[in-house]
Amino acid sequence: MTTGLNICSEIGELRKVMLHRPGDELLNLSPDNIGRLLFDDIPFLETAQAEHDRFAQMLRDEGVEVLYLDQLVAEALAANPMARESFVRDYVAECGIDGPGVREAVRQRLEDIDDPLELVEKAITGVRADEVDLASVKDASLADVMEAGGGDENPILVDPIPNVYFTRDTFSVIGSGVSLNRMRSATRRRESLFGRYLFTYHPEYSHVPIWYDPASPYHIEGGDILVLSASVIGVGISERTQPAAIDRLAKHLLWSEKSQVRAVYAFSIPHKRSFMHLDTVFTQVDVDTFTVHPGILGTLKVFSITRGAHEGETRISQMEGTLDQVLASALGLSAVRLIKCGGDDPIAAAREQWNDGSNTLAVRPGTVMVYQRNAVTNDILYHAGVNLLEIPSAELSRGRGGPHCMSMAFWRDAVK
Numbered sequence: 017m018t019t020g021l022n023i024c025s026e027i028g029e030l031r032k033v034m035l036h037r038p039g040d041e042l043l044n045l046s047p048d049n050i051g052r053l054l055f056d057d058i059p060f061l062e063t064a065q066a067e068h069d070r071f072a073q074m075l076r077d078e079g080v081e082v083l084y085l086d087q088l089v090a091e092a093l094a095a096n097p098m099a100r101e102s103f104v105r106d107y108v109a110e111c112g113i114d115g116p117g118v119r120e121a122v123r124q125r126l127e128d129i130d131d132p133l134e135l136v137e138k139a140i141t142g143v144r145a146d147e148v149d150l151a152s153v154k155d156a157s158l159a160d161v162m163e164a165g166g167g168d169e170n171p172i173l174v175d176p177i178p179n180v181y182f183t184r185d186t187f188s189v190i191g192s193g194v195s196l197n198r199m200r201s202a203t204r205r206r207e208s209l210f211g212r213y214l215f216t217y218h219p220e221y222s223h224v225p226i227w228y229d230p231a232s233p234y235h236i237e238g239g240d241i242l243v244l245s246a247s248v249i250g251v252g253i254s255e256r257t258q259p260a261a262i263d264r265l266a267k268h269l270l271w272s273e274k275s276q277v278r279a280v281y282a283f284s285i286p287h288k289r290s291f292m293h294l295d296t297v298f299t300q301v302d303v304d305t306f307t308v309h310p311g312i313l314g315t316l317k318v319f320s321i322t323r324g325a326h327e328g329e330t331r332i333s334q335m336e337g338t339l340d341q342v343l344a345s346a347l348g349l350s351a352v353r354l355i356k357c358g359g360d361d362p363i364a365a366a367r368e369q370w371n372d373g374s375n376t377l378a379v380r381p382g383t384v385m386v387y388q389r390n391a392v393t394n395d396i397l398y399h400a401g402v403n404l405l406e407i408p409s410a411e412l413s414r415g416r417g418g419p420h421c422m423s424m425a426f427w428r429d430a431v432k
């Protein structure tokens with residue numbers, strides 16, 4: 017039975033996973049907004065969708081149940097009569113519009129959508145000026161006038177939320193509960209709304225323990241969280257995740273009765289885009305095997321956080337040793353194998369790292385989904401005995417995230 021959430025590893029047989037199929041939000045990306053919205057290029061939607069459909073089908077072919085974020089949120093909204101209205105209110109409050117008249121016109125546009133799924137999709141797509149009744153805005157303020165275009169061409173009133181297909185990031189399943197993450201960037205902070213509604217109102221998921229409250233002032237992103245075992249998680253101290261956020265998450269996980277976590281390993285990684293999250297730096301492919309960004313070998317500081325002497329207290333100690341030794345200790349093994357993205361070729365390493373060559377999604381120990389385009393790394397993995405499920409990736413990769421980033425595992429069996 018796979019009701020609720022159960023994640024005690026990165027590699028146990030994957031039973032249930034949540035994805036988001038990229039949609040019309042990508043059609044609202046333009047050269048003017050991609051930087052702010054954390055894209056490096058504009059993906060071709062039709063191909064991105066075909067690639068994503070293939071990803072989902074390959075997961076189903078492996079026996080995995082595929083859930084979609086927009087459908088889950090729509091189910092959550094349908095489950096409670098109050099939820100829809102407050103969803104629209106919260107969305108509008110966070111949509112970045114300062115003009116009260118334009119804001120009201122956008123609210124009205126969303127209120128008019130009856131079907132909850134359509135409403136969620138519209139929220140993700142964003143709102144263009146020609147979709148709302150701006151003529152109805154009475155006594156416009158200066159902010160209204162400027163936001164409505166101010167005489168210039170400014171067709172997008174509410175930015176799209178294009179990173180939703182990286183379902184790994186805005187909330188993280190750990191054990192039987194979830195960390196509702198606070199994202200670093202404004203664009204991705206808006207995405208948190210979906211997790212909040214899902215875990216408040218969805219009949220199947222509204223009772224799970226919450227390990228992190230997104231109202232906290234400190235940011236933490238799901239790509240930085242790896243569930244190494246039932247009792248140990250790894251978290252990146254990164255560009256996206258602050259130490260104070262890890263303190264809070266650790267305190268909850270270490271002391272909650274509902275959690276099995278007994279140690280949080282905090283890995284300090286460079287604050288750079290190519291090391292964006294811990295899962296861009298390494299992911300687990302088998303019981304004792306990881307793929308890694310070669311740039312991380314030798315430079316890593318790791319701290320372990322465990323229970324302190326009194327209830328609610330934690331103890332921090334700096335770990336000795338190289339990455340493989342630290343990971344072996346986390347997993348209770350004598351040694352682990354690290355496979356370098358791009359092998360020993362520095363050009364291949366940089367190119368394939370850029371396209372998430374070390375960002376794999378295990379469907380069971382030793383069987384992982386990878387981007388097909390990373391030929392050098394895939395060849396090395398293949399010769400190391402890893403079973404590869406290669407997904408087409410010409411367009412999906414342009415958002416700077418791989419198979420691990422594009423999935424949130426909801427349920428894995430225990431590792432045998």
Ligand SMILES: NC(=[NH2+])NCCC[C@H](N)C(=O)O
Pocket residue numbers: 053054055179182184185204238239240292293295296415416417418420421
């Ligand atoms: N878990 C991950 N590595 N996610 C990748 C997210 C990529 C996304 N464009 C961002 O910058 O936020």
